[in-house]
Amino acid sequence: MKKDIILAGVGGQGILSIATVIGSAALRQELHLKQAEVHGMSQRGGDVQSHLRISSDTIHSDLIPRGGADLIISLEPMEALRYQPWLAKEGWIITNTTPLVNIPNYPDMEAVRASLAKLPNVIAIDVDAIAKEAGSPRSANMVLLGAAASVLGMLDPDKLRDGIRSVFMRKGQEIVDANIKAFDAGLASAVKR
Amino acid sequence: MAEKQLLLGDEAIALGALHAGLTGVYAYPGTPSTEIAEYVQSHPLTRERGLHCTWSSNEKTAMEGALGVSYAGKRALVCMKHVGMNVCADPFMGSAMTGANGGLVVTACDDPSMHSSQNEQDSRFWGKFAMIPVFEPSNQQEAYDMVREAFDYSEKRGIPVLMRLTTRMAHSRAVVTTGEVRGENEMHLPANPRQWVTLPVNARVRNRQLIKDYATFEEDAAASRFNVLTDGPDKSLGIIACGIAYNYLMENFPDGCPYPVLKISQYPFPRTLALSLVGMAERILVLEEGQPVVEEMLRGVFPTSVKVLGRIDETVTRDGELSPDVVRKAVGLDPLPSFGASETVVPRPPALCQGCGHRDFYTALNMALEKYPNASVFSDIGCYTLGYMSPLNAIDTCVEMGASFTMAQGAAHCGVWPSVAVLGDSTFTHSGMTGLLDAVNNKSDVVLCISDNLTTAMTGGQNSAGTGKIEAICEALGVEKAHIRTIVPLPKNYEEMQRVIREEIEYHGVSVIVSRRECIQTLKRHAKK
Numbered sequence: 001m002k003k004d005i006i007l008a009g010v011g012g013q014g015i016l017s018i019a020t021v022i023g024s025a026a027l028r029q030e031l032h033l034k035q036a037e038v039h040g041m042s043q044r045g046g047d048v049q050s051h052l053r054i055s056s057d058t059i060h061s062d063l064i065p066r067g068g069a070d071l072i073i074s075l076e077p078m079e080a081l082r083y084q085p086w087l088a089k090e091g092w093i094i095t096n097t098t099p100l101v102n103i104p105n106y107p108d109m110e111a112v113r114a115s116l117a118k119l120p121n122v123i124a125i126d127v128d129a130i131a132k133e134a135g136s137p138r139s140a141n142m143v144l145l146g147a148a149a150s151v152l153g154m155l156d157p158d159k160l161r162d163g164i165r166s167v168f169m170r171k172g173q174e175i176v177d178a179n180i181k182a183f184d185a186g187l188a189s190a191v192k193r
Numbered sequence: 194m195a196e197k198q199l200l201l202g203d204e205a206i207a208l209g210a211l212h213a214g215l216t217g218v219y220a221y222p223g224t225p226s227t228e229i230a231e232y233v234q235s236h237p238l239t240r241e242r243g244l245h246c247t248w249s250s251n252e253k254t255a256m257e258g259a260l261g262v263s264y265a266g267k268r269a270l271v272c273m274k275h276v277g278m279n280v281c282a283d284p285f286m287g288s289a290m291t292g293a294n295g296g297l298v299v300t301a302c303d304d305p306s307m308h309s310s311q312n313e314q315d316s317r318f319w320g321k322f323a324m325i326p327v328f329e330p331s332n333q334q335e336a337y338d339m340v341r342e343a344f345d346y347s348e349k350r351g352i353p354v355l356m357r358l359t360t361r362m363a364h365s366r367a368v369v370t371t372g373e374v375r376g377e378n379e380m381h382l383p384a385n386p387r388q389w390v391t392l393p394v395n396a397r398v399r400n401r402q403l404i405k406d407y408a409t410f411e412e413d414a415a416a417s418r419f420n421v422l423t424d425g426p427d428k429s430l431g432i433i434a435c436g437i438a439y440n441y442l443m444e445n446f447p448d449g450c451p452y453p454v455l456k457i458s459q460y461p462f463p464r465t466l467a468l469s470l471v472g473m474a475e476r477i478l479v480l481e482e483g484q485p486v487v488e489e490m491l492r493g494v495f496p497t498s499v500k501v502l503g504r505i506d507e508t509v510t511r512d513g514e515l516s517p518d519v520v521r522k523a524v525g526l527d528p529l530p531s532f533g534a535s536e537t538v539v540p541r542p543p544a545l546c547q548g549c550g551h552r553d554f555y556t557a558l559n560m561a562l563e564k565y566p567n568a569s570v571f572s573d574i575g576c577y578t579l580g581y582m583s584p585l586n587a588i589d590t591c592v593e594m595g596a597s598f599t600m601a602q603g604a605a606h607c608g609v610w611p612s613v614a615v616l617g618d619s620t621f622t623h624s625g626m627t628g629l630l631d632a633v634n635n636k637s638d639v640v641l642c643i644s645d646n647l648t649t650a651m652t653g654g655q656n657s658a659g660t661g662k663i664e665a666i667c668e669a670l671g672v673e674k675a676h677i678r679t680i681v682p683l684p685k686n687y688e689e690m691q692r693v694i695r696e697e698i699e700y701h702g703v704s705v706i707v708s709r710r711e712c713i714q715t716l717k718r719h720a721k722k
Binding site for chain 1: 199201224225227228308309361362364365366367368437439440441442443444445516517518521528529530531532533534535536537538539540541542543544545546576579651653
């Protein structure tokens with residue numbers, strides 16, 4: 001049993017906190033894990049991605065092969081499409097719908113939406129709006145994780161909530177609660193669809 | 194006591210070194226190596242034992258400091274990105290001649306595909322060049338285990354060990370089981386004091402010994418538990434997989450590789466093992482991250498009837514990092530079904546942050562240079578290299594650490610005017626100060642700018658060696674006080690900044706302009722605390 005996940009976004013958006021929570025949940029279940037991150041120059045507003053692999057068996061490669069990703073979780077819609085060649089035919093894209101426009105030639109949003117619509121399994125939600133509605137405006141990335149939890153399979157929502165608790169515990173109960181609320185709102189929005 | 198931890202490859206190196214009784218880490222920040230020294234800096238054992246962990250001014254001073262630790266019989270770790278090896282080449286080559294007394298491990302992190310670098314150079318060449326053994330772990334557990342073994346090996350054979358990592362090893366996390374914590378060495382001076390004075394009379398003797406030792410290192414590599422030859426039923430191909438290439442190979446054969454495989458993680462390359470592999474198969478595929486170091490060597494080792502496949506004949510892509518897909522193609526498997534690239538996606542290159550002082554400095558510089566159509570701007574390595582990107586288009590060159598100050602002088606000598614150089618504060622103290630002294634002695638007609646953001650920003654905001662000392666250094670190196678100008682890069686100061694830049698262009702001597710405002714990333718972090 002394995003899940004290969006590509007986390008995508010723009011440098012500074014904080015994709016790594018999503019990886020940390022999934023990683024923490026996976027380790028509690030004694031699963032194998034490998035997580036390749038991007039550091040350095042790209043973190044200055046460029047495209048960033050992390051390959052996160054969890055499995056009940058030994059994991060060899062730190063990188064996911066093209067056509068091998070079960071999930072692409074992206075904080076930015078065009079960045080979700082960037083990793084389309086890595087998506088397995090039956091894989092899922094879970095993406096934020098709000099674009100981060102820091103380049104002059106950002107494509108037309110209609111084209112981005114149309115490209116996403118061409119793929120079979122896509123959950124596209126406005127994570128910032130959902131986070132605000134849930135009263136946790138600073139936890140947009142946990143909304144996205146919540147939405148992903150609806151298709152994560154081997155890590156059920158309760159395990160991920162435990163992951164959130166253990167990752168944010170040192171920041172205090174209030175922060176833990178805000179993140180759990182955001183996670184639940186994201187999960188609910190995905191299930192509703 | 195065995196404990197399980199989730200660690201980056203870099204962190205596994207750091208923790209392995211700490212548990213091996215490290216006395217000091219000596220490093221200059223550089224992607225993908227930075228997290229090694231940072232991990233040591235933040236580890237409780239470092240405070241408890243009072244270990245050395247402050248950043249060095251550059252890789253050369255780092256290597257030399259560590260060699261001093263080794264001389265004193267204690268254990269030191271040196272860390273840098275691959276191009277740092279060029280900067281510390283002199284003491285690194287020298288350390289092969291002195292040998293090691295206390296364990297000395299040099300970690301070079303290569304960056305194939307140039308995620309955050311200016312070239313793809315392969316650090317394994319340095320090992321061969323200096324006749325120093327190289328360890329190249331294939332996973333995080335091996336990184337932890339190998340660095341511990343490298344310290345023991347360094348002391349056993351009296352030689353520094355080069356640890357080579359590549360980006361995906363350095364920046365990927367996995368669970369590592371740790372071992373016992375060893376104490377530091379007691380101080381003890383070298384038993385062979387002659388060896389540490391590399392006068393020709395001593396060096397000739399040492400060189401002959403080193404040549405003999407290098408043969409022993411190869412025998413050690415042939416017997417190493419990290420180099421493993423595994424037989425396979427299909428003899429049509431034999432595969433040599435170095436470092437993390439082994440993982441990509443196994444990824445493609447989840448039920449086990451059908452071909453005989455030689456996994457290599459310790460060098461000098463053990464030729465005897467390679468010849469055993471040839472005994473099993475007649476075509477050999479070499480999978481290695483970086484340059485074709487092993488592949489080139491094998492072409493002189495095997496009988497001509499053996500066909501060697503790899504990067505040179507482009508069975509594997511000639512440049513760029515390996516991946517499961519590159520290796521999949523090389524072993525003749527079809528690609529997995531996939532969607533192909535989306536036509537909607539456009540590149541999103543990195544850029545200077547909004548509100549960054551470098552931006553405001555370049556904006557004012559561009560305005561000041563508008564009326565000088567022949568101006569050239571020589572820049573350097575750091576965040577401010579991004580001034581090349583549109584819409585700033587502010588720089589004409591970037592080569593290596595410190596080249597801005599010195600190239601500007603050469604160009605000025607040929608009549609380029611205005612000849613302007615721009616580097617950051619950390620690059621200035623890394624490799625710009627000696628170039629500034631040259632400018633003073635040459636009486637060059639140059640405007641040398643230090644865009645000081647009070648940190649080593651590109652690698653994540655480490656302390657910068659010159660903070661608070663920049664103007665004093667310039668004055669001490671002989672720049673006239675009246676031509677050391679300090680400006681604050683903010684939009685409201687554009688007029689004044691332009692005036693200062695123009696005044697110094699019109700002064701036909703050495704000018705230094707210090708443009709100083711804290712990096713907004715470190716500013717945000719400080720504000721949170």
